[in-house]
Each structure stands twice: as C-alpha cells, then as structure tokens.
Amino acid sequence: MPGAPCLIDRxxxxxxxxxxxxxxxxGEGGTPLVRARSLERETGVPEIWLKVExxxxxxxxxDRGMVVAVAKALEGGARAVLCASTGNTAASAAAYAARAQIxxxxxxxxxxxxxxxxxxxxxxxxRIVSVRGPFDAALAVVKELxxxxxxxLVNSVNPLRLEGQKTAAFEVxxxxxxxxxxxxxxxxxxxNITAYWKGFVxxxxxxxxxxxxxMFGYQAEGAAPLVSGRPIAEPETLxxxxxxxxxxxxxxxxxxxxxxxxxxxxxxxxxILAAYRFAARCEGVFVEPASAAxxxxxxxxxxxxxxxxxxxxxxxxxxxxxxxxxRARTLAGEIDEVDASADAVRRAIGGMGxxxxxxx
Ligand SMILES: *Cc1c(COP(=O)(O)O)cnc(C)c1O
Numbered sequence: 001m002p003g004a005p006c007l008i009d010r011x012x013x014x015x016x017x018x019x020x021x022x023x024x025x026x027g028e029g030g031t032p033l034v035r036a037r038s039l040e041r042e043t044g045v046p047e048i049w050l051k052v053e054x055x056x057x058x059x060x061x062x063d064r065g066m067v068v069a070v071a072k073a074l075e076g077g078a079r080a081v082l083c084a085s086t087g088n089t090a091a092s093a094a095a096y097a098a099r100a101q102i103x104x105x106x107x108x109x110x111x112x113x114x115x116x117x118x119x120x121x122x123x124x125x126x127r128i129v130s131v132r133g134p135f136d137a138a139l140a141v142v143k144e145l146x147x148x149x150x151x152x153l154v155n156s157v158n159p160l161r162l163e164g165q166k167t168a169a170f171e172v173x174x175x176x177x178x179x180x181x182x183x184x185x186x187x188x189x190x191x192n193i194t195a196y197w198k199g200f201v202x203x204x205x206x207x208x209x210x211x212x213x214x215m216f217g218y219q220a221e222g223a224a225p226l227v228s229g230r231p232i233a234e235p236e237t238l239x240x241x242x243x244x245x246x247x248x249x250x251x252x253x254x255x256x257x258x259x260x261x262x263x264x265x266x267x268x269x270x271x272i273l274a275a276y277r278f279a280a281r282c283e284g285v286f287v288e289p290a291s292a293a294x295x296x297x298x299x300x301x302x303x304x305x306x307x308x309x310x311x312x313x314x315x316x317x318x319x320x321x322x323x324x325x326x327r328a329r330t331l332a333g334e335i336d337e338v339d340a341s342a343d344a345v346r347r348a349i350g351g352m353g354x355x356x357x358x359x360x
Contacts, residue, residue: 007067011167014202015068016160024071024100026057028064029167033175036315038282039295043302047312049180050285051172054320058120060241061192061318062092064168065161070096072160073152080105082151084138086188086241087117088319093154094124105151107131107138112240114288114324134235135189136246156191157248165192169199170208172314179209181309185316186293187217187226187253187264188242192318194252197260213314215262217253218297224266226253238269238327241290241319267296275299277331279317286321286328294318 007029008017032055036048053061070093073081080103083093090106090113097104106121110130121128131138139155146153156162173179179200187193193215203209219227220237225245232245247253257264267275272289275296280286287295294315301307321328338344 007064007164007167008071011170014167014170014206015163017068017071021075022071022100024067024074024096026063026067026095026099028056028067029171031055031168031171033172033314034283034285036283038278039298039315043299043307045298045302045307045310045313048298049172049176049312049314050279050283051168051314051316052285053168053316053318054287054291054323058088058091058095059116059320059323060088060092061165061168061316062088063095065156065164065191065195066092066096066154068164069152069154069158069160070100070102073154074100074102076152078102078152080151081154082142082146083107083154084135084142085113085117085155086135086243087113087121087323088241089155090126090128091117091120091124094121094126097126098124103127103151105129107142109133109135109138109243112243114240115326116320116323135244136231136235139248155248156189162191162195162198162249162252165195166199166202168316169196170203173200173203173209176312176314179203179211179213180312180314181213182216182262182307182313183213183316184216184218184294184298184313186239186242186290186318187219188223188244188247188290190217190226190247190249190253192316193217193256193264194249196316197252197256212260213262214310215256215260216297216301217257217262217264218293219264219266220272220293221266221268226250226264227266237272239272239289239293240324241288242293265297265301267293267300271296271300276321276327280321280331285317287317288319288321288323289327291317291319
C-alpha cells in the first residue's frame, strides 16, 4: 500500500471530521505494541505490553492529537497556530504547521525544554519564545494571546487534541482483541489519561472491547498536584514533559481514575531514572524520562503487591529517548579514545562479553 497511513481516515467514524476535513498526515499512529518480557519477569505480571508512542513522526504521542487539531483548524479557515509547551507539543505543532504551510508560534518555559524537542521546533521553522516561569505560566500567556483570535490554540485544552489522542486506546483494543486489565501512563497536563479513558469507553460502545482497563497514572514526586490534591506553584522534576503544577485536564484525570477503579500516584526522580535505564537496557526500548514514569509506577506497584488480579498490562511510552540527549549522556562516563588498532580497542574494552562458539 503506497503512502503513509492517515489517522484521520482510519478513525473518521469516531472523530469529529467530515469529507471536508483536510487529510493532513505525516504517518502518525499505528505505533508498535511490544511485549516486555524482562518487566514480566521482574513484576510477576503474566503479560505486559509497551505502546511505543515514540515511533510517531515527531517522536511522541502528541502527533495523534495535533494532526486532528491542525486539520480542523485548516478546515475552519485558521491562518496560524499557537501553543505553550514543555517541548513535545511544540515539536508536533511545528511539524504539522509546516506540513500545512501555516505559521506556528510556540511559547516555552525558559530553560526547561529538552534539547531534541527544541531543535525540532527550530528545524520546522516555528517562531519560538521562552518565558520566565513554569509551563503553567506559558499556558496562561498563550490562552490570552489566542483570545485575540489571531491564531488557533492547539494545546490539549483544545478538545480536538484529545479526540485524536484517544485513537491510541482503539489501537490497543484492536491489537489485543480487548482492553487490558490495567493501563499505566505518565500524567503531566493530564490530557492523555483523559483521552485514553474516553477512547476505552468509546471502544466498549463500538464493539472494539468488552471491558475497560483500570487506569494508573504517574506523576513525578516534585510535580504531583493530582496526588496531593492541590496545584503546585513551582513543580520540579528531571522529567520535563510532566513538570506541570496545575494540569488543564484535572477533572478528566480524576474521572478516569475514579470511574476505572485506578489510581494516580507519584514516583521519585530516582525511580524514574532507574526505570529509564531498565527500559533501554532490559527491553531495548529507549524512552524519554517522562515516559519512564509509567514503568517506574508499574515496578513500584508490583513491588508493593498492588497488582492483585492484574494479568494483562499496557504501559504507554509517550516519547522517544532521543528527545533528551543530555539526560541519556549521563548514563555513561567518558568514552575512551584510543589508536585505531584491535589491540588498543581490546585493552580499552577489556572484553566484549561474548563467547567463542564451540568448534570455532
Ligand atoms: C505531553 C507528554 C506527557 C504528558 O501528557 P499529558 O497529556 O500532558 O498528561 C508525558 N510524556 C511525554 C513524552 C509527553 O510529551
């Protein structure tokens, strides 16, 4: 089949689109669902799947919602788009705006955006401004700017974003033949957990699933307003994508938690980093730190005995590890530079860890 699959076409029956909606696409959605054998061995859960959203065109799940938001903006005659972002929304908005040939403005929390995301926004030609303050302050600024009507706001306060993002729940149900027992997902602005729950509810109505999963959301300890029950003025975590103190979709997240019989819990930055290493080294899946929060939560809950009766889990890995190269670089010390000889390399490595096959 030539060309990239178009998410809008594939799920048109479940999205607020019509024939008039432009079929904007960069090949978003249709991401891999990968079995996680090392995590299964560690946690004792019989079946764990990783939904690898870092395989989307700009490397995060944001593309699912962005393609719908920008297509509908075009359909409505918009001439520009605007967003606040911890990085991935900016990368995605900038890419789809470039694709649609309209200008994109992104407002970033100064000093808090991972390098890979920033260079994407630069490469796609977005107009970029940093503001002093956390993401929440940047969001307040773009809401005010959008009210003037010059550009369409494409943050997840735009309900079209969540419509597009819910398609990931459809894909999970299609791949497994039903919804899993439990879904583990990182929570920042709380749009994605809200979107997945909407997707699972609609999936049962549409015959894609017979049941709904328990929803387990994970925030970083220093940015866990949904756990403490009140907004946080100065959120702090190395997982910059979930460094948010006052989630826009607060009510949606709480509804997903309560209606599903799930939980929203906190994990420490150390637990996030340990899960980040584990995903890369024991599963071969390189994610960004925010995504690792979901794995950290799964490991923590399993250790505490909190997965009674849970046989099948899906863990949403929201973004690609290449987004945050500075963090990845801290996983290893200096790399030796030696002469270009087998002897020198052998001395530096000390051994390659393999074994000479018998009879070789
Ligand atoms: C946006 C984002 C999140 C948080 O999603 P919310 O919808 O804001 O809760 C988590 N991980 C990554 C990689 C993200 O880009």
